[in-house]
Amino acid sequence: MQEHLAIASVPVQSWGECYEPEAALRVGTIFRDLDKPFFAALTDDQPYSRCDQAASPEQQERERMLLKLQESSFALDDLRLYLDTHPEDGQGLAVFKERLAERKTLLRTFAQRFYPLTPDCMADIYESMPAMECYCWQKGPMPWEGACV
């Protein structure tokens, strides 16, 4: 990249070391090179547990699976932006494909066990349970309820 007068320049990122999906969601990026913490956030204790230990076993299981889905979906969100500006990057594309397959399975399993997260997930439910007569889109808590469910 060549720099020029009177216009901004940002170096183009090269593929580097990545966080696992779990750590990536906690940090806010899968890329170690882009993890630049703020001093006033460095002293924080270990991140709090996102799963409520007092909740019913079913809710705990649901929240664990949802967290897994959030981790794998977030890795895809971050990779998508990377690939938008690095469409030729084979290493990025390989990880992207891996996460895509993982998310697809998680979405289907979550829908069949709990409730559909996207309108298309309803197809997974009706295909596996053709006798089911109820309209299932409104099942499950609203995502903004968090600890208030």
Add this chain to the structure above:
Amino acid sequence: MWIYEKRLQYPVKINKTCPKTAQLIISQYGGPDGELSASMRYLAQRYTMPVKTVGGLLTDIGTEELGHMEIICAMVYQLTKNLTPEEAKTAGFDAYYIDHTTALWPQAAGGVPFTAKEFQSKGDAVTDLTEDLAAEQKARTVYENLLRVITDPEVREPLKFLRTREIVHFQRFGEALEKTKETLDAKNFYYFNPEFDKHF
């Protein structure tokens, strides 16, 4: 077209009611450098971008910002859900409460309502991408100001996540600017406007 997915991009679980914190972080919903402004900025700018993949990047970042708006709204909602009339009166949330009770309404921490004046869609790819770089930096600063004053870890964790996203988006907009520059003459990037002067 957008498709709703019934989950937050980052989990939000806040147990402790705190209208004061809600009043501060609502700025990242409807404030000058908030997520509503961010999503509207990128989703407005994308139509006339001369480089197709830059329009695609603006679509993807604009979509992620809609998800961030939802995270901030979920935080404000959870911080005020069990608000007592007494807390509404004393906590610095009183003026907001009078007009909106505990409903969500986009405004800045100082009470200024959301307005499209907070962002630009100028119709020049270099100008707009430079604005986007600045917008990500401004939002990062707001998250850092929030992290200096807020102590509850249940609130800090999502704020830290959102702050990192600003840095990642800055990097991507920088790369988008580099891509746009490749299509222009480096001797004078400003000889014509690539979004308007199509005969070049």
